[in-house]
Amino acid sequence: MHKEPLIFDISKGRLDDGEGIRTAVFLKGCPLRCTWCHNPESGSFAYDFMWDGSKCLLCGDCAAVCPRGLIGFDGEKLYLDKAYCDGCGKCTMSCPGGALRQIGRKYPEEELMELLLRDRVFYEASNGGVTFSGGEPLCFPEFVGKIAKRLKEQGISAAVETCGFFEYEDVQEMVLPYIDCVLYDIKIMDRQEHIKHTGVSNEKILHNFRRLSKENTDIRLIPRTPLVPGITDTEKNLRDIRRFLAENGKLSAHVLLPYHSGGIRKRELLRTGIDRDCPINI
Amino acid sequence: MYKIMEEETLALKNFRLELLDEELEGTNLTGELLAENLLQKYYPVRQALEKTLLNCIDGHMIGNVMEVLLNLMGLVLRLDKKYRRNIENFDAVYAFTDKAGDFYIAAIFRNNTLSVSRKKVDNPTFTLIFKDNEALVKLLFSGAPDILNAMLNQEVDFEGNINYMSKFGYMAMHLVLELTGGMVFA
Amino acid sequence: MGEVTLKDIRLEEYGLEELDGIRELRDGMLREPVHICTERAWYITEYMKEHGEEEMEEHPVLYRARAVARYLGNKKAVIPDGNLLAGTTGAYLKSAPVYPEFIGLTIWSELETISGRKKNPQLLTKEDAERLNFDIYPYWIDRDVLASTKKKHGNIMPIRLLEKMIFYVSSKAGCISHTVPDFKRVLAQGAEAIIREAEEKAEGSIREEKEFYQAVATVLKGLLKYAENLSEEARRLAGEEKDEKRREQLLEMAKVCRAVPANPASGFREAVNCIWLCLIGIHAENINMAISPGRLDQVLYPYYKKDMEEGTLTVKEAMELIACLWIKTGDNVDLVPQVSEELFGGAGTAPAVTVGGVDEEGKDAVNDLTYLMLRVTELLKMREPNMNARYYPGRNTIEYRNRVSEVIASTKAVPAFYNDIENIKTLVNQGTLEEHARDYAVIGCVELASAGRSYDASSSIIMNLTAAFEMALYNGKRYITGEEQFGPKTGEPEKMENFEQFLEAFKTQTAWLIDQAVDLNEKMAKIHQKMLPTPLLSALFEGPMEKGKDLVFGGAVYNSSGATHVGFADVADSLNAVKKAVFEEHYCTFGELIDAVRHNFENQDKLLAYVKNKPLKYGTAEETENGISREIIRFLYETYQGYTNYRGGKYRPAYWTMTNHSGQGKITYALPNGRKANLPFASGITPVSEAAADLTECFRSVGALNSLYIPGGEALNIKFTNIASREEAALLGSFIEGYFKSGGQQVQFNIMSHEMLRDAKAHPEKYPDLLVRVSGYSAYFNDLNDTMKDELITRTEYDIHGGRMVPDYV
Known part of the structure; x- marks a missing residue:
C-alpha cells in the first residue's frame, strides 16, 4: 500500500x-x-508527462534544466526518460509555453x-x-x-x-x-x-x-x-x-452520468511511449 | 477615373478665383440672370474641378486634393447663393499642413467669401495637420468626415476648436455628395 | 420593510402574451429607427439668440430655466404608439435629441449622410439638416462646453490631452448627467406644491438663492405646460378614435396628464406616468447619459399597495404599466458620431433601475413590485432600462437571490448583481450616513448613489491607465504618438536597477495624468456653473430646495466626482510581468523586453510565451497574495481622494469601461503582459481574458481588492457557457453568495458560448435581439462593431459545472 x-x-x-x-x-x-x-x-501511480505540440517552441529549456539530465534535445527532437524522474517539476516550470507538464506531484x-x-x-x-x-x-x-x-x-x-x-x-x-x-x-x-x-x-x-x-x-x-x-x-x-x-x-439514489469525451484529447497529450513521428518521446 | 475634356483642362488652367472676383465686382450677385450667365461661363471650370476632385477621392493624383477642393469651394461659394449661406457672418482662417511641413495651404473665410493662400497666414482659427494625403482624403471624403476617429488613429492632429473642422467637413462633403448623388435624408 | 404577498414570485402565469399589447409595443420600439430630433435645440437656441448672452451674465440659473421652459412649453405633444403612458422625450417614437451645448456638433460633417451610414444610422430630415447647419450650429460653434473651456484657458495641456483622446475622456464636455433623481417628493406633494414652495422661498431670500428658487418655479411650470398639452392631445385623439378600448385609454391618459405631475399621485398609474414625465423634463434640460430612475420597486410600492388593496389595480395591469415604462425608457438615445462606436459602442442611455436590497433601516426591502419588475424584465429582454438587483446576504432571502439568478439565466444577460454589504460600507466610508447609504441605487453603468441625495457626476473622468503605463515604459511618451513628449521624464527603464524604480515611474506618470484630468474637470465644472445650471433636476433632488443652491453649485446632500479606469487588469499583469521577467528571474533585460514590445513580439515566441504564462496574473490566488493589483487599487484611491472637487466632494475611483477597453485597445500597441498590438483590453475590473482560469479564484481575487478603495463602483464581467435549469440558477446564486462574502461588489453575466457568439457575428439575422452585457451596460450584439464583438467572443468563458475556463479553440 x-x-x-x-x-x-x-x-x-x-x-x-x-x-x-x-x-x-x-x-x-x-x-x-x-x-x-x-x-x-x-x-499510473508514478509521474507522467503531457506534452502539447501546439504550444511547444522546441527551445530545449526543459533539457537544460533537468537536474538528472533525463531530457535529451538535439535541436529538433526531445527525449525524456521518466524512469528516473523524481518529480522535481523543474522542466514544467521552465517551459515558457506550458507545453510540457509533469502530471502528479x-x-x-x-x-x-x-x-x-x-x-x-x-x-x-x-x-x-x-x-x-x-x-x-x-x-x-x-x-x-x-x-x-x-x-x-x-x-x-x-x-x-x-x-x-x-x-x-x-x-x-x-x-x-x-x-x-x-x-x-x-x-x-x-x-x-x-x-x-x-x-x-x-x-x-x-x-x-x-x-x-x-x-x-x-x-x-x-x-x-x-x-x-x-x-x-x-x-x-x-x-x-x-x-x-x-x-x-439504493435504487432511488442512482445517478446516470452522461459520457464526455474529454479523455480523447488528454490521450493525445499524454506521452507514454515512443512515437517516431513525434518530436518528443517519453 | 473621370476623363477631363480638353476644353475643361484649358479653362481650369486659366482659372483664378481673383479673376472671377473681378468679374463679380460691381455685379449685383442677387441678379439671377447675371448669375445664370456666370454659371454657364464657368461650367467647364467647375466640371474640371469636380472631376479632378472625384479622381482624387478615388485615389488618383491626390497630391492636389486640397487645392482642388478649395478652388471648387471658392467657385461654388461665389455662384451659389444657398451654398454661400454657410459662410454668412463667418470669419475664420483654416490652415492645412502635412506633418513634415512641406505642404501648406490656407482658406480664408471673410466678408462672405473665400480666398486661398499658399503663403503662411498668422493666427489661423483652425489648423489641420494630416499625416499624409491618404489620411486627408480618408478624413474628408470616406463617407462621413470623422475627425474623432482619425484622431484616435493618429492620422490627423489639429489646433483650435474642433467644431470648425466639423463645419468645414460639412461644406466639403456637401460638394461631393451633390456630385455623387450620395445625400441621404429621412 | 418589504412584504411579499405573491404566491408565485416567478409570476409564471403572466407571459408576454398575457400582457395586452405589450409584445407589439416592444417589437415596435425595437424595430423603430432612431430619429434625430432638433426641436429642443431649436427652441433653446432661439431663446439664447434673443436673450441668452446678457441673461447668462446676470442670471445664470434663471436664464437656463427660461430657455428650457420655452422648449417644454412649446414641445410637440406626441402620442406615437399604443403605450399606456403619455409623453415622449423627443418628437418621435424613438429620438436622438440634439444637445448643442455639449457634443451635438460632432455630427456636423455627417449631416447629409448620417441617415444612411452603415453602422447605427440616425435619421435626419433635409429640413432638420438645414436647420442645424444654418440656424443652430453656427450659434454654438464657439459656445459649447469644450469650445468655451478652450476659449477661456487656451490650449493648455489638460485640453490637449483630452483632444488626443488616448489619455482620458472628460465627460463634462459631453454631459451633465449620471445621477439618480428623487421622485418621492413630487409624487407625494405634486409639482405645483414645489412651485409654491419655491416661490415663497424666493420671496424670502436674496441674490443667488432667490434666483435659484425663481428658476425652479419657472422651469417646473414649463413641464406642467407640457403635461397640459399632452392632456389636450390625448383628448383630441380620443375624439377621433374609433376603437372603444383605445379611446378609453386615451381618455385615461388625458386625465392622468391633468393630474400629474402637478398634483400628488393618487394611484399607481399616475405615479408611473408622473415619473416618466419628470424624466422627460430632466431630458429636456440636459442630455441623458445614465439618468437613472433608481429604486422604483421602493418608490412606487406605496402606490401599488394602495391600489391593490382598494381593488383598483390587478397584477396584470401593474405589469402592463411597468412594461410600458420600461419600453418608454428606450425612447431616447444619444446622438452619436461614428467614433462613439469605438469607445461607447451600442450603448443606449443606460438608465439604471435598481431593485431589492435593504431599506434605510437595514431590513429586507424586497416586495411584490420587485418580483413584478424582475418578471417584466425577463419577458421584455430589452436593453433599457439597465436592470440591477441589490442583494444583502443574510437579509434578503435565498429565494430572491435565486429568482434573480433565474432571470439572468433566461435573459442571458440581466440584471447585474450588487452586494449591499460592501457597497453600503464603501459609501459610509465616503461620509454617507448609514441610512442614506442603505438607500443606494445604481447609476447606469455601475456607479453608486444615495438615491435622490447624492450628485456624483460619476463619469467625470475616464482614465486610460495603459497610457500612464506606456509613458512609464517610454519615458513620458506613448508608442502611437512617436516622439511627442507628454508626461514627465521618469527615466529610461533600461537603466533601472530594481522594480521599485519602475513602479515609481508608473505611479509618477499616473499621478501626473490624474492631475491633468482633475484640473480639466474642475475647469469644465466652472463652465458648467456659468452656462448650464440644472434647476429642473435640482428640483427633483434632496438638498437644493433646502439649501437654495443648484446641483452644479453643490446643492445636493452629498457630492462627489467619479473617475473610472481603462486597462486595469492589463496594467497589473504588465507590471507583474516586468517584475518577474526582468528583476526576479532575469529571464531577459528590460531593454530586451521593451524591444520585444515595440516590435509586437515579432520573432520572440519564447519571450511571448514566457510573459503569457509565467508571471503572476490578476485573477489568481497567487497574484492576490504576491502581485501588484491590490497595491495599484490602493494607490489610485489615495491619489484621487487627495483632491476635493468644486462642490466640496471627493473624487471616487471606479472600474467600468463602456467599450473604451475595446476602442483604446485598438490603438494601443503591445504590452509586457503578452497582449499583442491593437487587441482589446480586459473590461471593467475583469481579469485579462484567459488569465483567470479558475472561476472561484477569479471571484475571490476580485473580491480581495477591498471595496473601500472602490467607492465609484466596478463592473466584473463573467461569461458562462450555459445555465439551463433552476438548479443551475440556484448554484449560480451560491457562487454569487461566495463572491460577495469574499468582498466582491458587483458582477454581471453573459450566458453564451464562444460558438454562439461567433455564429451571431457571422449570421446576425439569426439573433435579432441578442442582448449582451458589455462593461456595465447592456447592448444589442448586432449594434456593436466587429472589434467589440470579437472582444465579447474571446472573453474568458467558464463552464459552471467544471469551475474552469473553457479554452477557446478556434
Whole structure:
C-alpha cells in the first residue's frame, strides 16, 4: 500500500462531485484501466508527462534544466526518460509555453489544507465541500482519512468518488469516520465484460458496495453509472445494475452520468511511449 | 477615373478665383440672370474641378486634393447663393499642413467669401495637420468626415476648436455628395 | 420593510402574451429607427439668440430655466404608439435629441449622410439638416462646453490631452448627467406644491438663492405646460378614435396628464406616468447619459399597495404599466458620431433601475413590485432600462437571490448583481450616513448613489491607465504618438536597477495624468456653473430646495466626482510581468523586453510565451497574495481622494469601461503582459481574458481588492457557457453568495458560448435581439462593431459545472 499519493489536479468550483460547490482532489493511481477513462493520466501511480505540440517552441529549456539530465534535445527532437524522474517539476516550470507538464506531484499537508480551505465561502453558500477523486483515492486510505479528519474539524464536508476496488477494513477504519458522502461507480454487472473493459473483476466492487450500504447508514451513498455508448449503457447492463441496487435499497439514489469525451484529447497529450513521428518521446 | 475634356483642362488652367472676383465686382450677385450667365461661363471650370476632385477621392493624383477642393469651394461659394449661406457672418482662417511641413495651404473665410493662400497666414482659427494625403482624403471624403476617429488613429492632429473642422467637413462633403448623388435624408 | 404577498414570485402565469399589447409595443420600439430630433435645440437656441448672452451674465440659473421652459412649453405633444403612458422625450417614437451645448456638433460633417451610414444610422430630415447647419450650429460653434473651456484657458495641456483622446475622456464636455433623481417628493406633494414652495422661498431670500428658487418655479411650470398639452392631445385623439378600448385609454391618459405631475399621485398609474414625465423634463434640460430612475420597486410600492388593496389595480395591469415604462425608457438615445462606436459602442442611455436590497433601516426591502419588475424584465429582454438587483446576504432571502439568478439565466444577460454589504460600507466610508447609504441605487453603468441625495457626476473622468503605463515604459511618451513628449521624464527603464524604480515611474506618470484630468474637470465644472445650471433636476433632488443652491453649485446632500479606469487588469499583469521577467528571474533585460514590445513580439515566441504564462496574473490566488493589483487599487484611491472637487466632494475611483477597453485597445500597441498590438483590453475590473482560469479564484481575487478603495463602483464581467435549469440558477446564486462574502461588489453575466457568439457575428439575422452585457451596460450584439464583438467572443468563458475556463479553440 502506498502511503503518500501523487496528486495530479486540484480543481475548484465543481458542481458534479457531490452536493454544492466542491473542490476535487485527484489522486494518481488506479487499479482499474477503464477503456473510456476521461482522466487517462490517472492510471499510473508514478509521474507522467503531457506534452502539447501546439504550444511547444522546441527551445530545449526543459533539457537544460533537468537536474538528472533525463531530457535529451538535439535541436529538433526531445527525449525524456521518466524512469528516473523524481518529480522535481523543474522542466514544467521552465517551459515558457506550458507545453510540457509533469502530471502528479506531492503536496505537503499544510499546503494542501490551505488550498482546500480557500473556497470555504463557496462551500458554506452551497452545502459544498471537498471531494477526493482520481484515479482511485481509496488506494490511500491513510492519507485521505488524515485530510478528511482535518476538514471535518474545520466543519467542512468531505466526499469520496470511488470505483469500489479498495480494501474495506482499511477504509472503514481510516476514512469512513470522517466523510459524509461516497459517490460509488457501478459500471458493469457482467463479470467477463467487467474484466474486458476495466481490467479487473467486479466481485470486490460489488462486495464493498453491499457492506457500505448495509453498515454505514449515516454516510450518503450515491451509486453512479457513466453511460458509455455500447459498453455500460446497454439495456441488459442497466437492468442488472438496477436490480443490484434495488437489492441493496439504493435504487432511488442512482445517478446516470452522461459520457464526455474529454479523455480523447488528454490521450493525445499524454506521452507514454515512443512515437517516431513525434518530436518528443517519453 | 473621370476623363477631363480638353476644353475643361484649358479653362481650369486659366482659372483664378481673383479673376472671377473681378468679374463679380460691381455685379449685383442677387441678379439671377447675371448669375445664370456666370454659371454657364464657368461650367467647364467647375466640371474640371469636380472631376479632378472625384479622381482624387478615388485615389488618383491626390497630391492636389486640397487645392482642388478649395478652388471648387471658392467657385461654388461665389455662384451659389444657398451654398454661400454657410459662410454668412463667418470669419475664420483654416490652415492645412502635412506633418513634415512641406505642404501648406490656407482658406480664408471673410466678408462672405473665400480666398486661398499658399503663403503662411498668422493666427489661423483652425489648423489641420494630416499625416499624409491618404489620411486627408480618408478624413474628408470616406463617407462621413470623422475627425474623432482619425484622431484616435493618429492620422490627423489639429489646433483650435474642433467644431470648425466639423463645419468645414460639412461644406466639403456637401460638394461631393451633390456630385455623387450620395445625400441621404429621412 | 418589504412584504411579499405573491404566491408565485416567478409570476409564471403572466407571459408576454398575457400582457395586452405589450409584445407589439416592444417589437415596435425595437424595430423603430432612431430619429434625430432638433426641436429642443431649436427652441433653446432661439431663446439664447434673443436673450441668452446678457441673461447668462446676470442670471445664470434663471436664464437656463427660461430657455428650457420655452422648449417644454412649446414641445410637440406626441402620442406615437399604443403605450399606456403619455409623453415622449423627443418628437418621435424613438429620438436622438440634439444637445448643442455639449457634443451635438460632432455630427456636423455627417449631416447629409448620417441617415444612411452603415453602422447605427440616425435619421435626419433635409429640413432638420438645414436647420442645424444654418440656424443652430453656427450659434454654438464657439459656445459649447469644450469650445468655451478652450476659449477661456487656451490650449493648455489638460485640453490637449483630452483632444488626443488616448489619455482620458472628460465627460463634462459631453454631459451633465449620471445621477439618480428623487421622485418621492413630487409624487407625494405634486409639482405645483414645489412651485409654491419655491416661490415663497424666493420671496424670502436674496441674490443667488432667490434666483435659484425663481428658476425652479419657472422651469417646473414649463413641464406642467407640457403635461397640459399632452392632456389636450390625448383628448383630441380620443375624439377621433374609433376603437372603444383605445379611446378609453386615451381618455385615461388625458386625465392622468391633468393630474400629474402637478398634483400628488393618487394611484399607481399616475405615479408611473408622473415619473416618466419628470424624466422627460430632466431630458429636456440636459442630455441623458445614465439618468437613472433608481429604486422604483421602493418608490412606487406605496402606490401599488394602495391600489391593490382598494381593488383598483390587478397584477396584470401593474405589469402592463411597468412594461410600458420600461419600453418608454428606450425612447431616447444619444446622438452619436461614428467614433462613439469605438469607445461607447451600442450603448443606449443606460438608465439604471435598481431593485431589492435593504431599506434605510437595514431590513429586507424586497416586495411584490420587485418580483413584478424582475418578471417584466425577463419577458421584455430589452436593453433599457439597465436592470440591477441589490442583494444583502443574510437579509434578503435565498429565494430572491435565486429568482434573480433565474432571470439572468433566461435573459442571458440581466440584471447585474450588487452586494449591499460592501457597497453600503464603501459609501459610509465616503461620509454617507448609514441610512442614506442603505438607500443606494445604481447609476447606469455601475456607479453608486444615495438615491435622490447624492450628485456624483460619476463619469467625470475616464482614465486610460495603459497610457500612464506606456509613458512609464517610454519615458513620458506613448508608442502611437512617436516622439511627442507628454508626461514627465521618469527615466529610461533600461537603466533601472530594481522594480521599485519602475513602479515609481508608473505611479509618477499616473499621478501626473490624474492631475491633468482633475484640473480639466474642475475647469469644465466652472463652465458648467456659468452656462448650464440644472434647476429642473435640482428640483427633483434632496438638498437644493433646502439649501437654495443648484446641483452644479453643490446643492445636493452629498457630492462627489467619479473617475473610472481603462486597462486595469492589463496594467497589473504588465507590471507583474516586468517584475518577474526582468528583476526576479532575469529571464531577459528590460531593454530586451521593451524591444520585444515595440516590435509586437515579432520573432520572440519564447519571450511571448514566457510573459503569457509565467508571471503572476490578476485573477489568481497567487497574484492576490504576491502581485501588484491590490497595491495599484490602493494607490489610485489615495491619489484621487487627495483632491476635493468644486462642490466640496471627493473624487471616487471606479472600474467600468463602456467599450473604451475595446476602442483604446485598438490603438494601443503591445504590452509586457503578452497582449499583442491593437487587441482589446480586459473590461471593467475583469481579469485579462484567459488569465483567470479558475472561476472561484477569479471571484475571490476580485473580491480581495477591498471595496473601500472602490467607492465609484466596478463592473466584473463573467461569461458562462450555459445555465439551463433552476438548479443551475440556484448554484449560480451560491457562487454569487461566495463572491460577495469574499468582498466582491458587483458582477454581471453573459450566458453564451464562444460558438454562439461567433455564429451571431457571422449570421446576425439569426439573433435579432441578442442582448449582451458589455462593461456595465447592456447592448444589442448586432449594434456593436466587429472589434467589440470579437472582444465579447474571446472573453474568458467558464463552464459552471467544471469551475474552469473553457479554452477557446478556434
